[in-house]
Amino acid sequence: DQDLSDALRAKLKSYPDFPKPGINFLDVFSLYADLEGSQILNEVFIRKGRSVIGQIDVVVGLDARGFLMGPIIAREANVPFVPVRKSGKLPGLTVGTAYSLEYGEASVEIQKDAIPEKARVLIVDDLLATGGTLNAAATLISKLGLGITVTECFVLMELAFLKGRDKITSKVSCTLSFD
Ligand code: PRP
Incomplete structure (x- = not known):
């Protein structure tokens, strides 16, 4: 696993001062644009999915890059994939948070009925920065009630110095941590 993380770290492109001054944008698409990078990502997600077989009932992916990884992880874990989207994009009855x-x-x-009663949920996304997005998603999912619990949040990359994981009450795991 360390070899895979090291290979990804070496291939990842970052963009200083995007989208705002002071933000160093880690571009996960730079890994997908590289054939070997894309294969390694696929392997990382397959391993993640296999590691949670029997421990989760739903994978939730966050808009937008959580949609690249969530379905692969869900398929390997033999559970459904459900999206959390930016507001106004999902049809049917929805619940939201700012x-x-x-x-x-x-x-x-x-979507209000997307997650079954008593489901154990794994939330996935490309990046944990301030933790605002993951925390919002986890709170939203817990508010659905019905005994639903977020058991884990998995991100490809974590900006550890922002201490975003302190906002998350569930277990947090990541492949690439940046200090
Ligand atoms: C990025 C990233 C995470 C979030 C992390 O998405 O993909 O979802 O920010 O930041 P946080 O931990 O500070 O909340 P963004 O909101 O830029 O949306 P996008 O995926 O539509 O580009």
Whole structure:
């Protein structure tokens, strides 16, 4: 696993001062644009999915890059995939919440009936920065009631110095940590 993380770290492109001054943007798409990078990502997600077989009932992926990884993880874990989307994008009855982002304000929604009663949920996304997005999603999912619990949040990359994981009450795991 360390070899895979090291290979990804070496291939990852970052963009200083995007989308705002002071933000160093870690571009996960730079890994998908690299054939070997894309294969390694696939392997990382397959391993993650296999590691949670029997421990989770739903994978929730966050808009937008959580949609690249969530379905692979869900398929390997033999559970359904459900999206949390930026507000206004999902059809049917939805519930939503607003939150602060590293660079601005945002709000997200989930379909009201998307997650079954008593489900154990794994939330996935590409990046944990301030933790605002993951915390909003976890809170939203817990508010659905029905005995639903967020058992784990998995991110590909974590900006550990922002201490975003302190906002998250569930277990947090990551592949690449940046100090
Ligand atoms: C990025 C990233 C995470 C979030 C992390 O998405 O993909 O979802 O920010 O930041 P936080 O921990 O400070 O909340 P963004 O909101 O830029 O949306 P996008 O995926 O639509 O580009």
